Amino acid sequence: MEQESLPTEVILSHPRQTIGSLKLDWNPQPGTYLDVEGETYAVLERHHCYQYKRGKYRLHKIALYVQAAPRPEERSWFQGRWVLGNANCAYSAHSELVRCAVNPDGPCQGCRFFEPTAQ
Structure with missing residues (x-):
């Protein structure tokens, strides 16, 4: 079964403005990356907008x-x-959005704070 393409509004967080509206056949999760009009964006939040129709709520669009x-x-x-x-570092945030507390901008390769996790 193919997933239905849902209208998706892409909104820049700061300054708050709509970048565009697309139809996506996948559900971007926070932490994933999305290309819109030649620019790359990190998804921070995803909101679902429902519509009540014929006695049921149905997913109408995604923001x-x-x-x-x-x-x-x-x-x-x-x-x-x-x-x-590097998820094997003791300082890793294990996050899709933040690398670590001591060297958030990276890179991990050659980082003087690297400390392997105890296994």
């Missing part, structure tokens, strides 16, 4: 709140999802 961001080059697979940076 994505984004910020401009380059696609990260350093990612690690951690507990079933991609996270920024």
